[in-house]
Amino acid sequence: MRGLVRLVPALLLTLGATTASAQREIKFAPYAVPSSGTIALSVRQDVPQEGAFAEVDAAVGGALRRAVTSMNYRGERDRVLDLGGVGPYERVILIGTGNEAATARILEDVGGWVGQVAARSPVKRVEILWPGSEADAGAHLAFGAELGQYRFTKYRQVAANAPVLGEGEIVVRTPAGDAAGSTYSAQWRPVATAVKFTRDLITEPASEIYPESFVERTREAFRGVANVRIEVLDVPAMEKLGMGGMLSVGKGSVRPPRLLVVRYDGGKSGTAPFAFVGKGITFDSGGVSIKPNDGMWRMKTDMSGAAAVTGAVLALAGRKAPVNAVAIAALAENMPDGGASRPGDVIRTMSGRTFEIMSTDAEGRMVLSDAVWYAQKQFKPRVVIDLATLTGAITTALGDDYAGLFSRDEQLATQLISAGEQSGEYLWRMPLHPSYAKDLESPIADIRNGAGRPMGGGAGHGAHFIGSWIESGTPWAHLDIAGMAWREADPLPTSPPGAAAFGVRVLDRYVRMTTSQ
Numbered sequence: 001m002r003g004l005v006r007l008v009p010a011l012l013l014t015l016g017a018t019t020a021s022a023q024r025e026i027k028f029a030p031y032a033v034p035s036s037g038t039i040a041l042s043v044r045q046d047v048p049q050e051g052a053f054a055e056v057d058a059a060v061g062g063a064l065r066r067a068v069t070s071m072n073y074r075g076e077r078d079r080v081l082d083l084g085g086v087g088p089y090e091r092v093i094l095i096g097t098g099n100e101a102a103t104a105r106i107l108e109d110v111g112g113w114v115g116q117v118a119a120r121s122p123v124k125r126v127e128i129l130w131p132g133s134e135a136d137a138g139a140h141l142a143f144g145a146e147l148g149q150y151r152f153t154k155y156r157q158v159a160a161n162a163p164v165l166g167e168g169e170i171v172v173r174t175p176a177g178d179a180a181g182s183t184y185s186a187q188w189r190p191v192a193t194a195v196k197f198t199r200d201l202i203t204e205p206a207s208e209i210y211p212e213s214f215v216e217r218t219r220e221a222f223r224g225v226a227n228v229r230i231e232v233l234d235v236p237a238m239e240k241l242g243m244g245g246m247l248s249v250g251k252g253s254v255r256p257p258r259l260l261v262v263r264y265d266g267g268k269s270g271t272a273p274f275a276f277v278g279k280g281i282t283f284d285s286g287g288v289s290i291k292p293n294d295g296m297w298r299m300k301t302d303m304s305g306a307a308a309v310t311g312a313v314l315a316l317a318g319r320k321a322p323v324n325a326v327a328i329a330a331l332a333e334n335m336p337d338g339g340a341s342r343p344g345d346v347i348r349t350m351s352g353r354t355f356e357i358m359s360t361d362a363e364g365r366m367v368l369s370d371a372v373w374y375a376q377k378q379f380k381p382r383v384v385i386d387l388a389t390l391t392g393a394i395t396t397a398l399g400d401d402y403a404g405l406f407s408r409d410e411q412l413a414t415q416l417i418s419a420g421e422q423s424g425e426y427l428w429r430m431p432l433h434p435s436y437a438k439d440l441e442s443p444i445a446d447i448r449n450g451a452g453r454p455m456g457g458g459a460g461h462g463a464h465f466i467g468s469w470i471e472s473g474t475p476w477a478h479l480d481i482a483g484m485a486w487r488e489a490d491p492l493p494t495s496p497p498g499a500a501a502f503g504v505r506v507l508d509r510y511v512r513m514t515t516s517q
């Protein structure tokens with residue numbers, strides 16, 4: 001007791017009240033090699049004596065080349081070298097690009113690594129040097145840097161005497177100078193803002209983000225954004241529409257479910273919108289088919305699909321894309337209270353079709369059955385793309401390198417794969433074999449929500465189930481993002497550990513591609 005009494009004032013002294021810290025502001029300037037400070041430059045495979053590297057190396061009398069040689073650094077793709085005290089420079093950060101040509105993708109990765117190093121650094125200013133004249137180089141470097149410097153510090157206290165990390169600015173120096181800033185602000189910063197919104201929602205614990213608070217956060221994010229309408233279906237509204245899929249998952253929790261609809265009309269009035277539908281399970285305990293505790297905390301991220309589709313529409317609205325689009329977030333908490341659904345229950349969905357519950361832990365497809373149906377009936381969309389952390393099986397198949405892509409539409413599949421390559425959110429096509437229909441036959445309902453016995457093909461079953469609520473004639477794709485939603489220890493340049501917001505960028509790219517901007 002005495003020990004504790006003495007400890008408390010000591011703690012109050014050492015812990016400042018500081019919590020969430022600001023990120024670095026991104027600025028633009030003409031290309032030039034500064035004579036001091038912290039600089040970041042990219043180097044190609046085997047570190048040729050060229051570009052910013054050659055200029056800086058000359059300025060420090062060959063010390064940079066000696067440092068690189070002594071560390072056996074060869075400019076390998078994604079290899080980062082953070083050197084302290086080279087000549088007059090506080091730090092020199094080298095980003096390897098390997099043999100790749102300097103595409104937008106590479107530029108974003110270079111920016112991303114700089115952002116990640118900068119987020120951990122106490123220096124006030126980090127300057128990225130890019131002498132190349134690639135189109136929009138500055139905007140892509142900045143976009144990457146913004147994504148790479150993301151962190152979530154809201155719940156952390158910082159010791160009062162600890163160095164302040166990751167604050168100040170990142171200056172992007174390219175031949176375009178300030179002009180890069182206007183492209184960035186108009187075209188890419190809105191996407192970065194949307195990714196940040198999505199990552200914050202995913203990272204927040206399920207005590208903070210539940211269906212109603214997800215809706216509130218979304219309203220805040222869209223405040224002041226033009227041409228957007230938000231509609232929310234509550235329980236009585238869903239009952240009226242007969243949305244048994246949504247209601248059957250929601251009823252095991254004290255937090256009621258919501259269907260959130262965010263509509264952006266930036267295109268010609270009357271043109272069919274893109275419909276992006278997201279699984280929004282704000283916590284997935286498994287329900288009565290309860291999950292083991294190992295890693296269950298991760299199921300706070302089971303609303304990543306909903307957060308990504310909402311973020312994608314925020315990106316489109318923010319950059320004033322000339323299209324119509326709608327995000328539909330199927331929000332519910334999957335919990336096992338006395339009112340919860342059970343295995344064996346039969347549920348009637350809005351479409352009239354019924355399903356039998358094999359496992360209450362296959363809840364994503366249950367809420368999506370109503371959400372994709374509603375999307376088709378309400379909006380007659382040009383395409384339906386659903387995003388869901390649907391199955392552990394997709395992680396077994398594809399790890400954290402690709403999301404699974406399921407589609408019967410060749411053109412849509414091809415476009416999405418290419419949007420994935422351009423955005424850095426990679427997709428791998430998976431089959432929708434006709435045999436899945438047989439695997440999901442129910443003795444008493446129209447379909448069941450799982451095979452009910454171990455048999456493999458779990459990701460395909462989930463995709464087939466959702467697809468069975470898609471009307472012929474509606475182009476549809478399903479992205480199983482279970483392996484991509486949360487990055488553990490293996491960061492990508494533009495996705496630091498934690499919530500990736502996978503989907504925002506690939507959907508934004510897909511829309512850019514189909515409207516050829």
Ligand code: BES
Pocket residue numbers: 284302359361362363364389390391392393449450458482483
């Ligand atoms: N949310 C999970 C899938 C998941 C697992 C996401 C791991 C992220 C990481 C989903 O609701 C689920 O529980 N799926 C079951 C389906 C099964 C019961 C048919 C699964 O994958 O085991």
Ligand code: ZN
Pocket residue numbers: 281284302361363364389390
């Ligand atoms: Zn789930």
Ligand code: MN
Pocket residue numbers: 284286360361362363364
């Ligand atoms: Mn589940």
